[in-house]
Structure formats: C-alpha cells, structure tokens
Amino acid sequence: MSIKIALAGNPNCGKTSLFNVLTGSNQYVGNWPGVTVEKKEGGLKGYEDVIIQDLPGIYSLSPYSPEEVVTRTYLVNQHPDAILNIIDGTNIERNLYLTTQLLDLGYPVVIAVNMMDLVRKNGDNIDIEKLSKAMGCPVVEISALKNEGIDAAVEKVVELAKNHTHGDAPHVFKGSVEHALAHIEESIENSVDKTYLRWYAIKLFERDEIVQQEVNLPADVMAHVEQHIRDCEAEMDDDAESIVADSRYSYISDVCSRAVKKSGEKHRVTLSGKIDKIVTNRVLALPIFAGVMFLMYAIAMGGYSFSIGTMGTDWANDVLFGQWVPTLFDSILTSLGVSGWLYGLVMDGIVAGVGAVLGFVPQILVLSFLLSILEDVGYMSRVAFIMDRILRKFGLSGKSIIPMLVATGCGVPGILASRTIEQENDRKITVMTTGFIPCGAKMPIIGLFAGAVFGNSPLVATSAFFIGVMAVVISGVILKKFKAFAGKPAPFVMELPEYHLPSARNVLRSTYDRGMDFVKRATTIVLLSSIVLWFLQGYGFVDGAFMAVEDPNVSLLAAIGKAIAWIFYPLGWAGEMAWKATIATFTGLIAKEQVVSTFGTLYNFAGELSEAGDEIWAMVAADFGPVRAYSFMIFQLLCAPCFAAMGAIRREMGNMKWTVGTIAYMCGFAYVISMIVYQLAGLMLGEATLSVFTFIAVAALIALIYLVCRKGYSPEDKK
Amino acid sequence: MGDIIVISVILFFVGLAVRSMWKDHKNGGCAGCSGCSHNCGSCHSACRMNSNKAKA
Numbered sequence: 001m002s003i004k005i006a007l008a009g010n011p012n013c014g015k016t017s018l019f020n021v022l023t024g025s026n027q028y029v030g031n032w033p034g035v036t037v038e039k040k041e042g043g044l045k046g047y048e049d050v051i052i053q054d055l056p057g058i059y060s061l062s063p064y065s066p067e068e069v070v071t072r073t074y075l076v077n078q079h080p081d082a083i084l085n086i087i088d089g090t091n092i093e094r095n096l097y098l099t100t101q102l103l104d105l106g107y108p109v110v111i112a113v114n115m116m117d118l119v120r121k122n123g124d125n126i127d128i129e130k131l132s133k134a135m136g137c138p139v140v141e142i143s144a145l146k147n148e149g150i151d152a153a154v155e156k157v158v159e160l161a162k163n164h165t166h167g168d169a170p171h172v173f174k175g176s177v178e179h180a181l182a183h184i185e186e187s188i189e190n191s192v193d194k195t196y197l198r199w200y201a202i203k204l205f206e207r208d209e210i211v212q213q214e215v216n217l218p219a220d221v222m223a224h225v226e227q228h229i230r231d232c233e234a235e236m237d238d239d240a241e242s243i244v245a246d247s248r249y250s251y252i253s254d255v256c257s258r259a260v261k262k263s264g265e266k267h268r269v270t271l272s273g274k275i276d277k278i279v280t281n282r283v284l285a286l287p288i289f290a291g292v293m294f295l296m297y298a299i300a301m302g303g304y305s306f307s308i309g310t311m312g313t314d315w316a317n318d319v320l321f322g323q324w325v326p327t328l329f330d331s332i333l334t335s336l337g338v339s340g341w342l343y344g345l346v347m348d349g350i351v352a353g354v355g356a357v358l359g360f361v362p363q364i365l366v367l368s369f370l371l372s373i374l375e376d377v378g379y380m381s382r383v384a385f386i387m388d389r390i391l392r393k394f395g396l397s398g399k400s401i402i403p404m405l406v407a408t409g410c411g412v413p414g415i416l417a418s419r420t421i422e423q424e425n426d427r428k429i430t431v432m433t434t435g436f437i438p439c440g441a442k443m444p445i446i447g448l449f450a451g452a453v454f455g456n457s458p459l460v461a462t463s464a465f466f467i468g469v470m471a472v473v474i475s476g477v478i479l480k481k482f483k484a485f486a487g488k489p490a491p492f493v494m495e496l497p498e499y500h501l502p503s504a505r506n507v508l509r510s511t512y513d514r515g516m517d518f519v520k521r522a523t524t525i526v527l528l529s530s531i532v533l534w535f536l537q538g539y540g541f542v543d544g545a546f547m548a549v550e551d552p553n554v555s556l557l558a559a560i561g562k563a564i565a566w567i568f569y570p571l572g573w574a575g576e577m578a579w580k581a582t583i584a585t586f587t588g589l590i591a592k593e594q595v596v597s598t599f600g601t602l603y604n605f606a607g608e609l610s611e612a613g614d615e616i617w618a619m620v621a622a623d624f625g626p627v628r629a630y631s632f633m634i635f636q637l638l639c640a641p642c643f644a645a646m647g648a649i650r651r652e653m654g655n656m657k658w659t660v661g662t663i664a665y666m667c668g669f670a671y672v673i674s675m676i677v678y679q680l681a682g683l684m685l686g687e688a689t690l691s692v693f694t695f696i697a698v699a700a701l702i703a704l705i706y707l708v709c710r711k712g713y714s715p716e717d718k719k
Numbered sequence: 720m721g722d723i724i725v726i727s728v729i730l731f732f733v734g735l736a737v738r739s740m741w742k743d744h745k746n747g748g749c750a751g752c753s754g755c756s757h758n759c760g761s762c763h764s765a766c767r768m769n770s771n772k773a774k775a
Contacts, residue, residue, distance in 0.1 A: 338721040350729075527736050
C-alpha cells in the first residue's frame with residue numbers, strides 16, 4: 001500500500017517548487033499566492049510507493065475560499081500518512097499559525113522551514129532544536145529554490161509516515177479554554193473518529209459550521225457543548241473564534257521569542273522594503289509599471305537595436321519561413337512531380353498557414369522569458385498590489401488581479417484562477433473580464449500589426465496590454481453598478497514575497513513550456529485549420545459548377561466571408577479586406593493564433609510572394625490603414641476568446657445563461673470600442689469619412705461614459 | 720507516385736495532430752491552451768469527480 005504525504009503550508013511558501021523537486025514534475029510555479037487551486041499528485045523520486053500531494057496554500061483550517069476547502073477536505077477526509085508542512089522562514093510567526101492547526105489533526109508532521117537562504121542572508125537565526133521541542137515535531141531547514149536540505153526533510157517525513165509516529169501536540173490553550181475543550185472532547189468522543197478528537201473539539205469550540213453539520217450532534221449534546229463555549233466566552237470576555245486565534249498567536253509569539261533571533265534593529269528595512277518604497281510608491285508605482293511593460297515589449301516586439309524578439313521574428317519570417325522552408329518544400333514537391341492542387345495545399349495552405357504562426361515564436365519566447373523573470377523576482381506580486389489599489393478605488397476586488405496576471409500566459413488558467421474569489425458577484429465579473437488581457441496566443445496579432453503597420457512600435461504592443469487592463473477596469477465599473485454584481489468588493493490580503501534573483505530553472509522552464517505549447521498549437525490545431533481554409537479558399541462555384549478557382553474572391557471562403565462581413569462595416573472593415581478580416585475573426589475563435597495563420601493563407605494564396613517572403617505582411621499592411629489596423633487589433637484582443645477559454649468560462653460560470661451572457665458581453669464590448677476607435681480616430685486622421693456610423697459611435701461613447709459614471713445599484717441604498 | 724507519397728505524409732501528420740489533440744482532451748488538457756495543460760487537467764478531473772459524485 002502506498003504512503004501518502006501531503007505538502008501543506010501558507011500560499012506562496014514554496015510548496016509547488018518543492019513538489020517539482022520531490023516528484024521531478026513540471027507544475028507551474030508562480031511567485032504569488034493562489035497559483036495552485038487544485039491538489040496535484042506525484043510519485044516521490046527515489047522511493048517506491050510514496051505519493052506526494054501538493055495542496056493549495058491556506059492560512060488556516062477554517063476555509064473561506066474554494067481552494068482552501070480543497071486543502072481542508074483533503075487533510076480531514078483523505079487521511080494522509082504524514083504532512084510535510086512548508087513554512088516560510090522569513091515570515092515564521094504567521095506561518096506557524098497553520099502549523100498549530102495541522103498538529104491538532106494528530107498526523108505525523110515534519111516542519112520544513114523554507115527560504116533559509118534568505119533568513120541567513122537577512123542575518124536572522126532560527127533555533128531548529130528549540131522550535132522542534134516547542135512544536136512537538138521534527139523541524140528541518142530547507143531551501144526549495146536552491147535544493148538544500150530537501151533530502152533530510154524527505155527522509156524524516158517518510159520515516160514518520162511509515163512508523164505512524166507523531167509527537168505530542170503543543171499546549172497551545174490554557175486555563176478555561178483547555179477546560180472547555182476537555183468537556184467537548186468528552187461529549188463527542190463517541191461521535192467522531194478518536195484520532196481527530198482534539199481537532200473536532202477545537203472546531204466545535206470555534207462553532208465551525210461545516211464541522212457542526214458533519215458531526216451532527218444530538219440537540220441536547222450540542223446544547224451542552226454550547227454551554228461550555230458560552231461559559232468560556234464569558235470568562236475570557238471574547239468570542240470563541242477570537243479566543244482560539246489569540247491563544248495560538250500568544251503561543252507562537254512565545255515560541256518565536258525563544259527560537260527566532262532577528263538581527264539588527266526591530267524595524268530595520270530590508271532591501272525588498274527599500275525597493276518597494278519606490279516601486280509601490282503611490283505616485284511612482286504606475287509610471288514604473290508602464291515603463292517596465294514598455295521596456296519588455298520593446299525588447300520583445302520593438303524596432304530598436306536591442307529588440308531581439310523582433311530580430312528573431314524578422315529572421316524567421318523573412319529567411320526561415322520566407323526562403324528556406326518554401327525552397328525546401330518546393331524542391332521536394334517539384335522533384336516528386338506532385339499535382340498542382342497538392343503543391344498548392346502544401347505551399348499555400350500548410351507552409352503559409354503554419355509558417356505565419358511559427359514565425360512569431362521568437363517574440364513569444366522573448367516575451368515569456370521576460371515575464372517569467374518579472375514573476376520570479378517578485379515584481380508581478382507588486383503589480384497585483386499596485387493594481388489592487390487602483391481597482392479598489394472603483395469598488396472592484398483586488399483579487400481579480402491574480403487571474404489577470406495568470407491570463408498573460410493563457411486565458412484558460414486565468415479564468416480558472418478566478419475561483420480563489422469567494423464572493424460570487426466578484427468572481428463572475430472576473431470570469432467575464434479576464435479574457436480581455438492579451439494572452440500568448442494573441443501576441444502574434446499584436447506582433448503582426450505592430451510590425452507590419454506601425455514599424456515595430458513598442459507603444460502599440462504596450463498599449464495592447466493596457467487596453468486589456470483598461471477594458472477590465474471599465475467593464476468592472478460598469479458591471480458592478482448592476483444589481484446582479486453589486487456589493488462590497490472582497491477583501492484582498494496578499495503577502496509580498498521578498499525579492500530574489502530569478503531561478504534559471506524556473507524561468508527557462510516557464511519559457512520552454514509556453515514556447516512549446518505555442519509550437520504545439522501551431523502544429524496541431526493551426527495545421528488542421530490551415531488545410532480546411534486552403535480547401536475553402538481554393539474551391540468555389542463558377543457558373544453553378546463546383547471547381548478549383550484561381551481567384552480567391554470567388555471561393556467558398558469568400559462567399560461565406562462576404563455574407564457576414566456587413567456586420568463589421570461600422571468597424572471600417574470594407575472593400576477587399578472585409579471578408580478576409582471577417583474570416584480571420586471567426587477562425588480566431590478556434591485558436592487566436594489562427595487569425596495570423598488565416599492571413600498567411602489568404603494573402604499567400606495568390607502566389608505573389610516575393611523571394612524574401614515578407615511581402616505578405618506588406619500586403620496586409622496595404623489593406624489595413626493604421627486606424628483600421630488598430631481598431632481590428634482591439635477587436636481581436638477584446639472579443640470572445642478561443643473555444644478552450646469559452647469552455648473554461650462555461651465551467652466557472654456553471655450554466656449556459658451566464659456563459660452566453662459573458663461571450664455576448666465580450667463581443668459587444670469589443671465591437672463598441674473598436675467602432676468608437678475607428679470612426680472617431682479615423683475621422684480625425686482622415687481614414688474614415690463622416691457617416692451615420694460616426695454619430696452611432698459618438699452615441700456609443702456617450703452611453704459608455706454614462707454607464708461608467710452613473711450611480712449604480714447599492715444594497716445599502718435599498719435598505 | 721509523388722502524389723501518393725505526399726498525401727501519405729500529410730495524412731500521417733494530420734493523424735499525429737488529431738491524436739495529440741485527442742490525447743490532450745482525454746488527459747483533461749485542451750488543444751487551445753498555451754502553457755496551462757496542468758491546470759486544465761486539474762479542472763477536468765475536478766469536474767469528473769463532481770460529476771461522479773452527482774451520479775452517485
């Protein structure tokens with residue numbers, strides 16, 4: 001029978017990093033709390049039949065949010081053989097609060113004090129012997145990031161799990177509390193598993209509703225228990241939950257005064273604190289954030305001498321997929337003497353479609369690399385803090401930030417991360433708006449227009465990110481004023497991790513994962529879509545007969561596109577590009593990379609590709625003026641996400657009504673913003689003419705301002 | 720002959736693409752997801768778990 005060891009600890013204390021080291025797996029590690037929202041399982045390396053369970057981080061065993069429920073349910077109901085409790089050595093007092101609760105459960109526990117490298121660097125000292133004696137369980141120093149002390153921790157926890165040995169729980173409670181607990185234990189000893197008697201008694205003392213329902217005591221026993229609680233509350237002049245919390249913190253404070261020695265003066269400012277004084281400063285925070293994002297996009301997608309992402313993409317588009325690959329395929333197909341239609345399928349369909357997407361891999365890799373560094377050093381946690389301040393001003397929950405940050409990689413986990421938000425109204429708003437943040441799959445769209453139309457301006461790419469953020473904020477403000485979403489925002493408490501040098505392993509792994517997933521999508525879903533698109537564009541009805549067509553304007557694809565292109569006329573999609581842009585928009589629902597792939601297939605189809613191969617993007621640029629291109633880009637960024645993300649929305653919303661509502665809202669919002677941008681900016685820059693749609697755009701802008709500024713529904717006013 | 724070779728190669732790669740997408744789907748991942756297949760897997764397994772519970 002296998003041994004189950006649970007990794008438990010506070011959010012962002014390094015559980016997933018340790019899980020990856022212990023199991024050799026490749027779970028996503030984020031330097032902010034709430035990355036793990038579901039438990040994950042893996043075999044312990046070097047041990048047979050030892051299962052490691054990575055649990056979402058929690059601050060206590062009194063669960064409030066869904067991922068905290070996951071951890072508590074597992075620990076209480078799944079009966080692990082031992083718990084490896086990871087605690088952040090730089091913040092030991094707060095982390096030990098959960099430890100005292102875990103010890104109440106009666107499982108063998110080993111405390112792994114993580115981030116000991118930082119503790120030593122700060123000049124602090126933790127007396128492991130004293131801590132171990134005070135907590136009644138083994139304590140081991142580790143650094144998950146530097147792979148130090150992990151073997152010792154593993155050996156100890158496996159030994160304890162095999163022998164089922166555990167020390168005595170620390171005497172956290174005193175006097176009347178212990179007296180009341182003893183009475184409760186006596187009252188319930190026949191109603192619960194005796195192994196967890198102590199834990200159940202404490203939870204009943206706290207009036208934990210979940211435990212009350214689970215134990216389901218007879219009314220007279222419950223009344224007896226309640227009497228003991230009330231007596232204790234009267235004596236201590238406080239409520240039961242606070243009494244328990246105070247007792248735990250008093251005990252922890254006493255333990256830390258003996259076992260932990262902080263160097264320097266009491267309120268010394270760490271290097272992280274000094275950096276935070278600048279990067280989270282009320283005035284400077286936002287400009288610094290904008291500057292960091294601009295620099296990141298400039299390196300990945302700009303047109304400067306240091307823009308290595310653009311250099312790579314230019315080379316991939318012009319040389320690799322512009323010359324080498326087509327030449328190679330051309331010589332192979334010619335030497336094999338394949339038919340014309342098959343030659344067209346490979347060159348105009350597959351090579352053009354897949355190559356158009358793969359050409360952006362260098363920019364994706366550079367962007368992912370830089371994002372991973374920002375995340376790993378701890379800056380993205382500060383971004384959450386900065387954004388929380390802004391969102392809170394508009395009555396929105398700062399908890400929406402974490403899903404937004406996760407969504408910069410992919411919208412699907414971003415939407416899933418919304419389950420950390422307890423309030424249903426705030427969670428729904430987050431699910432409805434997280435898809436606005438430009439994910440990795442939207443990067444080629446940004447790269448294409450920033451490169452082809454705006455001369456690789458990093459301002460365009462940076463603005464794309466901030467348009468996403470603004471869309472989240474504006475939508476949040478608008479939605480929050482409706483009755484269905486009204487209410488006070490959920491409190492957002494987030495610990496800011498210490499800054500540290502980025503781990504090469506984490507950064508490279510994250511970059512590799514994102515890059516490989518992008519390539520995988522290009523060679524699977526984009527490949528299949530390219531073949532279908534080539535067929536639809538290469539065939540059509542001429543004089544009532546179905547046949548291969550030379551002119552793509554008479555193809556099946558053009559017929560479909562032209563039939564629905566009128567919808568987008570107010571957005572400036574007119575003339576030759578209208579049906580192509582419409583088709584690209586709809587294929588983008590399969591996967592957002594497909595937008596660029598579709599352009600690759602559609603514009604390459606005529607076979608007018610220059611030797612350099614880069615003419616295709618010049619053709620796209622010629623069809624789209626700057627304002628039209630920007631408006632098109634905004635629509636693609638904000639409209640309905642890909643099918644996978646729609647599936648995630650469906651799962652998180654839980655019903656079709658909200659799912660359809662979310663997708664309709666996103667499309668409608670994208671349409672309105674895109675129309676306002678095209679009609680008004682186009683009129684000012686001479687790209688659009690005055691028409692009825694100009695007035696509709698002005699009316700839409702006024703309506704938008706009204707929805708933002710109006711006094712919305714307030715439950716307090718109702719009362 | 721050339722046509723047969725090229726069609727076979729295309730079918731082979733199409734087969735691989737479909738197989739990969741199907742495997743991702745079966746494992747709880749999704750083809751339309753960059754960098755998150757683990758999270759998708761967790762979510763799908765949770766959905767299945769809830770569904771099984773509901774059935775029971």
